[in-house]
Amino acid sequence: MKFKTISLPYERPLGGPADEDNSDQYTAAIPRNVISLHSSENDLIFDPFIGFGTTAIIAEELNRIPYGIEADRIRFEWAAGQVQHWNHIVHDDALNLKNYNFPKMDLCVTSPPFMPMDDDWNPLYSGDPNYAEYSQYLGKLESILIKTKEIMKPGAPLFIHTDDIETSVITPLINDMHNITSKHFDFVEMIKIEFSGEETPDDYQSTHLLHFRA
Numbered sequence: 001m002k003f004k005t006i007s008l009p010y011e012r013p014l015g016g017p018a019d020e021d022n023s024d025q026y027t028a029a030i031p032r033n034v035i036s037l038h039s040s041e042n043d044l045i046f047d048p049f050i051g052f053g054t055t056a057i058i059a060e061e062l063n064r065i066p067y068g069i070e071a072d073r074i075r076f077e078w079a080a081g082q083v084q085h086w087n088h089i090v091h092d093d094a095l096n097l098k099n100y101n102f103p104k105m106d107l108c109v110t111s112p113p114f115m116p117m118d119d120d121w122n123p124l125y126s127g128d129p130n131y132a133e134y135s136q137y138l139g140k141l142e143s144i145l146i147k148t149k150e151i152m153k154p155g156a157p158l159f160i161h162t163d164d165i166e167t168s169v170i171t172p173l174i175n176d177m178h179n180i181t182s183k184h185f186d187f188v189e190m191i192k193i194e195f196s197g198e199e200t201p202d203d204y205q206s207t208h209l210l211h212f213r214a
């Protein structure tokens with residue numbers, strides 16, 4: 001697997017509504033780096049797991065046009081409320097994205113929900129016990145990525161934020177996400193991000209991005 005390491009100044013997550021757990025919100029340093037290096041002003045930037053809107057907020061800061069989907073109503077309402085292009089953010093399961101007539105995107109950067117393989121709460125199905133298996137998590141993620149590719153311009157870059165997770169076992173999410181995604185996208189490289197700066201949390205010194213092309 002082609003691999004490189006980069007260093008980025010850590011940025012605190014932008015935050016969400018009071019009382020809402022935002023521990024899975026990614027640092028704005030990730031979309032800031034990816035969008036500024038791999039797109040141009042007025043390009044269309046997509047995130048199928050928009051969460052609290054970090055990708056969309058940074059896209060607008062950099063004069064790009066954001067689009068996205070979020071399954072959770074509270075997060076969707078927050079994210080849409082943070083951006084000028086609020087009507088480009090939809091509340092639905094990303095599997096349904098073909099229903100929204102999205103234009104073809106220039107770049108996709110996303111942080112999917114992570115599932116440890118010893119868990120039985122599948123975040124892509126809101127914990128529905130009928131879909132409790134890790135294999136069903138990977139299968140749905142793959143289906144969402146296939147739908148995402150359909151609304152990307154040919155050759156457009158896709159960046160997936162991921163990390164291996166350590167619980168009672170090690171879940172090899174980097175490898176598993178690489179395997180499901182490279183069936184449909186051309187793999188470019190894996191990037192290890194090492195964070196710099198005083199604000200870098202002791203337990204979050206680095207993370208990973210998988211880079212593909214549609």
Ligand SMILES: C[S@@+](CC[C@H](N)C(=O)[O-])C[C@H]1O[C@@H](n2cnc3c(N)ncnc32)[C@H](O)[C@@H]1O
Binds near residue numbers: 071092
């Ligand atoms: C890791 S978070 C994304 C955080 C985002 N990058 C941010 O900085 O706020 C993953 C998000 O995916 C959402 N999600 C889970 N299943 C989904 C689905 N099937 N379709 C769309 N969104 C989904 C979750 O509600 C969660 O907000």
